[in-house]
Amino acid sequence: MRAADLIRFARDAATGNPLRTGLLILAMAIGVAAVVVLTALADGARRYVLNQFSAIGSNLVIVLPGRSQTGGFNPGNAITSTPRDLTIDDAQALRRASAVHRVAPLAVGTSEISVGGRLREVMVAGTTADFIAVRRLTLAQGRFLPPGDWRRGASEAVIGARIRDELFGRDEALGQLVRVGDRRFRIVGVLAATGQGLGMNTDELVIVPVALAQAMFNSNTLFRILVEANSREAIAPAKAQVSEIIRLRHEGEEDVTVITQDAVLATFDRLLGTLTVAVAGIAAISLAVAGILVMNVMLVSVTQRTAEIGLLKALGATRATIRNAFLTEAAMLSVAGALLGFALGHAAAALIRQLYPAFPALPPDWAVLAGVATALVTGLAFGVLPARRAALLDPVQSLARR
C-alpha cells in the first residue's frame, strides 16, 4: 500500500466516526494544552520573580553583616567571635573601589510617624542621596535627599506614596513637617507608587538621612550596604574589591557576606526552573492518560471494524498493511490532538498575558516540544497493541462478523 493511500485510508477511517475521533483528539489536545499552559504559568512565575529582582536595581552588589561561609582559623576569632558591624565608614570606604559606581548605606528600623494628630507605624530607612539611583526608584513629587556629608544630614524626609495618601489625603505633603519618633522632619519628596514588590515595600517607607536614622535608633550599624558596580562585567571585580576593602577594615577578618544580585537571581532561577519541570511532569500524566484513551478507542475501533479487517485480508492486505493502517490512524489522531492542544495552550497563555500583563506567561520552547513529542510517542506506543490485534485477526472469523 502506498504511503499516500495509507494516509487517505486512515483519514477516512478516522473521519468515518467523527464523535470517537473528536473526543480522542480533544483528550490529546487537553493533555498537550495542559503541558503548555502549566509550564507557561510556572515559567511565567520564574520570569516574574526575575523581573522583580531586576527592578531592585541592576549590577547590584549587596553587603550584609555577618558571615555565611565557613573559613579557616583567623586570629581575630580568638579575641572575639562576634562579627563586626558594618558602619558608615565602611560604606564610605567602598566608594574608593575602582569597579564601584555608587554606594548607598542602609539603616533600617521601625518607628512612628505622626502629623496633625494622625499616627502610624512605619518602616524608616536611613540612607544617602545615591539610594534612589541604586534602587532605581522614581519620585512622584519634590526631590530626594540632597548629596552631602553622610555623617550629617538635614532633617528632611522622603515618604512613600501610601504614607502620603494616608497622612495627607488630598492636602499638599511637600514642605509639611512630620514627627518621626522623637524628631521632626520636613517632607521634601514623595516616591512614585510601585505597587507590591519583592523586598521592601517602598510605598510604606519613610526615607531619612542615614546619620539621623542611626541617631533615632541609637545605633551606629548598618543593615546593608548597597553597591552598584560600573557595569555588568564589573560585578565580579566589584564584589572582590568590596570584600577586600571590608576585610582590611575589619582587621583581616572576613566577617561580612557579599552577595551579588546575579547569585540571588541564579538561585531563584534554579528553584523556579525546577518547579517548571515538575509542573510539566504533572501535566505529562494527562498525556499518558490520553495515550491510554487512544489505545482504548483504537481497540474498540478494531472490534467495530472486525468485518472490514477480514474483508481487507480477503482482498489481499498483508498483516503489515493492516497494522500500518491502524498505526497511521493512531498517529494522525495524536498529531491532530497535539496540534490542537498546542494552539489551545498558546491561546490560553496569550489570554493570561492579556488579563495579567505583568505576568509573562510564556511556555518555554523545550516544554512545548516535549509536550507535543510525548503526545506523538504515547499515541503511537498505545496504538501498537490495537494495530497488532487487528493484524492478527483471523479472516474467516472476522468476515463472519457483521
Added chain:
Amino acid sequence: MTAPLIELSRIERVFHLGDSQVHALQSIDLCIAAGEYVAVMGPSGSGKSTLLNLIGLLDRPDSGSYRLAGRDVTTLSADEQARVRSERIGFVFQSFHLVPRLTAAENIALPMVLAGIPPAQRGERVRQALRDYGLENRADHRPDQLSGGQRQRVAIARATIMQPALVLADEPTGNLDRTTGEDVMRLLEDLNRGGVTLIVVTHDGALGARARRQLLMADGSLQQDRPRSGGTRSETCALPT
C-alpha cells in the same frame, strides 16, 4: 483442455469447540480445471463455506495438500498467501462486505490500493469497471445509497478489478430478490465465459443447476461430483491416486 487450477488432496479441517471436535472437512479430494464453473451445494453446516474459505486461502487445512496453479500454497506464510489472494482470487460475499464509508468507486479500487497500484492506473481501471457493470452514475454513491443489486455489482467489480483467475462467490444472491439475483448470476457467468474460473457456494438447487459441474456436500465430505447433463468431465484433471 487446460491444466488443473485447483488440486486438493486428502484435505482435513477440524474445529475444536470446547472438548468436542467437529470435522468440517473430511478427506476432500478435488480437482478443478481453469475456466470451470462449479457450484458447491449442500445443507448448512455441510462444510461448503469452509471449503470455499480454504480454496480462497482464508483458512488453512489441518492436513492434506492444496496446489493452486501447480504451486503448493498450504505451506506459504500468511503474507505470501495475502499476495496470492491479491493477485489470483476474487471474493463475492452474500452480505456484499462493502466498506460503508467509501464510495462505490473507492470500494472497487480497494484491492488495487492495497496492492499498491499507482493512482493513475487505478482511475482508468475503475472507470472501465464502472462502465462494464453499469455503475457510471453511481460512482460517488456510498453503499447505503445503493440498491442490493447495485451493491453486489460493486462487489463483483471489486472482485474482478485485479483480473483474478479465480472468483469465489459465497451465496452471492442470498440477500437479493429473484430478478436481481438473476442479473448478478448472469454477470458472474459472463466472467466465466471470459475464462475466469468460477466457484459458487449455494444451497439453492435451481442456482446450482446452472453450473456445468455440481459438487454436493454433506457432513464435511464430498457426496457427489457430477457434470451437468450433457457435459463432460475434464479428463486432464484426474484425481491423483
